[in-house]
Amino acid sequence: MHRPLTPVLFAVLLTGNLVxxxxxxxxxxxxxxxxxxxxxxxxxxxxxxxxxxxxxxxITGSEAPARDAGSYASLFVCEWSMYPRELVKKTGLRCxxxxxxxxxxxxxxxxxxxxxxxxxxLDVTRGRHDENYxxxxxxxxxxxxxxxxxxxxxxxxERWGRLNPPGFRYGPGGAKFQNDPTATTTGKDLPGFMNxxxxxxxxxxxxEMFAHMMVEPQRVAARIEADKYxxxxxxxxxxxMAAFSxxxxxxxxxxxxKAERPVSKK
Numbered sequence: 001m002h003r004p005l006t007p008v009l010f011a012v013l014l015t016g017n018l019v020x021x022x023x024x025x026x027x028x029x030x031x032x033x034x035x036x037x038x039x040x041x042x043x044x045x046x047x048x049x050x051x052x053x054x055x056x057x058x059i060t061g062s063e064a065p066a067r068d069a070g071s072y073a074s075l076f077v078c079e080w081s082m083y084p085r086e087l088v089k090k091t092g093l094r095c096x097x098x099x100x101x102x103x104x105x106x107x108x109x110x111x112x113x114x115x116x117x118x119x120x121x122l123d124v125t126r127g128r129h130d131e132n133y134x135x136x137x138x139x140x141x142x143x144x145x146x147x148x149x150x151x152x153x154x155x156x157x158e159r160w161g162r163l164n165p166p167g168f169r170y171g172p173g174g175a176k177f178q179n180d181p182t183a184t185t186t187g188k189d190l191p192g193f194m195n196x197x198x199x200x201x202x203x204x205x206x207x208e209m210f211a212h213m214m215v216e217p218q219r220v221a222a223r224i225e226a227d228k229y230x231x232x233x234x235x236x237x238x239x240x241m242a243a244f245s246x247x248x249x250x251x252x253x254x255x256x257x258k259a260e261r262p263v264s265k266k
Contacts, residue, residue, distance in 0.1 A: 030077040036096070039080070039088045045069040045098040045124075054116050057105025064100040064124045072098060072124035075131065079138045082214065082256055084247035091145045094118040100125045110134075111141040115148055133184060135261070136211035143210040147203060150244045154203045161202055163232045165191050171200045184208075192229030194220075209233050210241075217257045 036043040045064065052059040064072075076098075095118065102109050102123035112121040120141060127133050148154050161170075177183040177200050187196030198208040212220050213234065224231035241248040 030073050032073055032077075035077055035080075039083075039085055041088065041093055042095045043073075043098070044095060045073070048097055048099050050099075052114065052117065052119075054114060059102070059104055059112055059114060059121060060106075061097075061099040061102040061121065061123070064098055068100065068124045068128075069098045072122070072128075072134075075134060076122070076138060078261060079135050079214070082252075082259060083142075084245065084252065086247045087146075087241075087245040087252075090245050091142075091149050092118050093120060093142075093145060095120070097121045098124045102126065111137050113141050113144045115145070120145065132215060135215045136184075136208075139214040140207040140211040143207040144203065146210075146241070146244055147206060150240065155201065157202045157206065160206060160233070160236060163192070163229060163236060165229055168192070168199075170202055170205070173201045174204045177204075191227055192233065194223075194230070205233075206237070206240075209237050213237060213253070214256055217253075 032043040032045065045066075048061065048063045050060045050062065076096075097119060099121060100123055102112060102121055104112050108126070109121075110123050110126045113119075114121060122138065122141075127137065144154060155173075171177075174197065177197050183197040183200075184195050187193060187199065190196070190199065193199055193205065194208050194212045198205040209230075220230070220234060224234055238250075238253060241252070242250075
């Protein structure tokens with residue numbers, strides 16, 4: 001059990017160790033095979049095979065140009081390096097695929113967690129004009145995998161739902177927001193939510209909270225000072241992660257807060 005979270009505790013920068021990133025090669029692109037080996041996952045960017053059949057629809061896409069894949073790889077390694085190896089292992093994830101033109105059941109997507117094949121698909125071109133968005137997408141989709149593996153449920157969480165403002169009801173799910181480019185940039189002042197996309201469903205609310213805690217911890221720290229609902233969700237997220245993997249406890253969040261991200265030029 002975590003000690004109660006306070007704004008000061010969340011914002012203070014303490015010492016913590018991140019997993020070392022893979023060494024870059026002479027072109028500046030990370031050594032993805034070595035990085036994947038460290039996490040015991042395959043990272044695929046060439047000879048990608050589509051379509052992929054799933055119970056609820058086909059996953060389609062195409063191979064991304066090497067330049068785009070290499071640029072994305074640097075960003076991916078920066079973010080993924082924050083995860084303890086045992087946390088990733090606990091999810092059962094086997095493969096991460098870099099691609100472009102990604103879609104699910106005909107609908108364009110920036111990323112897709114394929115639960116049936118323990119694979120995470122990432123479109124390395126969509127949304128690249130906003131690197132903060134791309135970073136959050138990586139963590140958002142990874143959390144969906146954690147969310148399934150911790151209790152076998154993604155679309156139901158009564159305990160989390162009770163943390164919402166009285167009378168609130170979630171929307172029709174994230175799929176209905178895919179064509180709304182403002183869903184992740186508006187609604188930032190809604191009590192209890194980091195943006196409008198988080199109101200789409202409990203699964204999106206949890207994944208957005210995790211993504212914001214990973215990428216924008218200072219912003220989240222500011223929100224919990226004035227928003228008791230966000231504060232409760234942050235505390236609950238920390239409990240969820242620590243229960244799923246002991247390596248994702250207080251030291252993990254301390255390291256996340258301390259992490260400095262380079263300014264990337266695409």
